[in-house]
Amino acid sequence: MVLDDPLRALARRRAGWLALAAAGVAGFVFFAVAVAVYGLVVADPGFDRGDISALLVVFSVSLGCAVLGGRRLRVLAHRIRATAGENGFGAWLPAPAAADQDPRIDFGAETARLRRTAGRAAALILGWVALFAGGLTGMSLLDEAAAELLATGDRVPGVVVSVAAPVKGTPSMRVRYGGRTAKIVRDSGHPYHAGEAVTVVVDPADPAHVRTTEERNENQFVFGVCVAALLIGLAGAPVAAGAALGWRRRARAVAATGWRVATVDVVPVRSAAPRRRPPPTLYVRYPDGTGIVLRAVPSTHGAKALADFTDRLAWVGGWGREMAVFFPQGPRRAGPYVVPAAAKTPRAASAFRRSRR
Template identity: 50%
Template sequence: MEHERRRTGWLVLTVVAMLVFLFFGVGTTYSLLAPAYVFEDGELPGEAAILSGSLALAAFGTSRLRAADRRLRAHVPDYGAWLPARDATNGEGRIDLDAETARLRRLARRAAGLVLVWTAVFAGGVAGTNAADQTAADLLASGVRVAGVVVSVDNPAKGTPSFRVRYESPGTAWTAEIVRDTTHAYRVGDVVTVIYDPADPEHVRTPEEPNENQVLVGFGVLLLLAGFIGMPFALNGAAGWRGRARAVTRTGWRVAAVTVVPDPYRGRGRRLPEVRVRYRDGSGIVLRCALSTHGPGVLAGQEHRRAWIGGWGRRMVVLFPYGPRKPGPYAMPVRAIGSRDQSMSPVR
């Protein structure tokens, strides 16, 4: 349990550091590539320090995760805490276990590809919000300034406050809505400085209110939130499947009878399902399903199903001959709750 708590702490730290690095990395890259962007005093060195610090912290957290796993592995070099010795038959005739081990490696590569997808989603969100900021900054620097009059004010209980302003470009009167981002209280009849784009007079702002494109900002924020939520799960999934594939490659598979218990605590705090394993030599172990799209599904509640177990510690896999949704072998990620119980009598 102590090992689990420490490992979880290092994992959270590593993921947060990587998200900070990605957020500032995309933003800084966009700013450097934007010709009109001007860094404020100390902004670029500050961002460089954040990037260096977050990258170093992510690397340190990764090294601590690997060290924790190596220490745990060193205590049981023969994997006997989780798996019995391989017997003569092991049930290989039912499925090609070597092919299923190779399939785990392909699954790990696909999971790594999902990390790139969520990274692109997150980067797109940063780019979208930065683009809205840059467009407003460009208008402030190059737009035409005229006097305008506030004709209405909207302060909804929910939603974004705004006001409408009337102004003139050469020969034409315009009325545009400006989103209020500051705490300034506008009243009907107030005179404000309106900055508009000569090529698009309806594209306006004031010196105080950037009036960013709300569609672009909303889309960017949506991508940011999706990436921020999805990326940690993708990173955890990719690292988990990679570790499980390597672990099963080392340990091989052991045939067993398994029972998936969907709610082992019967309402006393909902947890992921348990997998209760009985090996052929009579020993047993209790595993916990990992958070994954490869969950037990309809397999939950079925007793004494034939399956194969591979890996060690947190990096274990239950391989069923048939999956819950389609024919063919089905790999389900699990982790050991404790060590193997060898006190049971052998199965005859």
């Protein structure tokens, strides 16, 4: 059995529009974060009219690509679903049979579970966005504190004692002022040298809190935490959004196709780097003698924990890249376990026991 040419053509078109939409979102987020971080880290960002015009063009083009790609993907999703359903989703699933039913399992509840998983993944987006916003807010507060110290602190003449410019780490210098010595982080880019005169700004309420008129000397630990929160939130939000969208599509696909009983082998993919081993391959055998090869999708519901599963009873639903494999018992605790998957090949005569080795 082969995939219909119209469906294959639609899948290729979807891949192109998906790449366009992803590039638009990635470009918009990257430049937005870069501008925000640059404005917080650099004392005088110095954007001129040309820079602002270029940024507006970049943001407009990126947003346009994201919106256009998203709209086209929505249209193509309906067309692909309609085309795939014309033959009863036979490229991925056999015809429904009485053997698909099991009185011990509420298949409607399991399909609803997919929708709840999509909802939880969507809720996680808010957590990642909050983490990103917290990092951005923390960096802004550090900048405001440095500006306030510059405006209200006592100014004391000082002299540079030594300058440190490590290959790894933050450039700094030691400054002597008013009988004290303090380490001050350098971020202005000024090439200091020992013996150079500087003006030290001291917080009257906390003499250990100092800066110079040129160097903000922000707390590096707090600054690092803020940067880490910003980057982790930036990376986590798209991943959560992709997971939510994937589970939502799988829930719709399974609701349209229903579940088909099968026997499944979960086979790890060999890799030179075990810690970076890709998700396992799922070899599915249907009762009618056909089978299909699925690729487990990276997820917190992933198939790596099932790597020793062979000849396991399972039910398969969905179609194409939006498939799911339902195991009545999970790997670590009793209860159902659903693995998101995508088809690597169309359904065909099953010879997996000989070919998968």
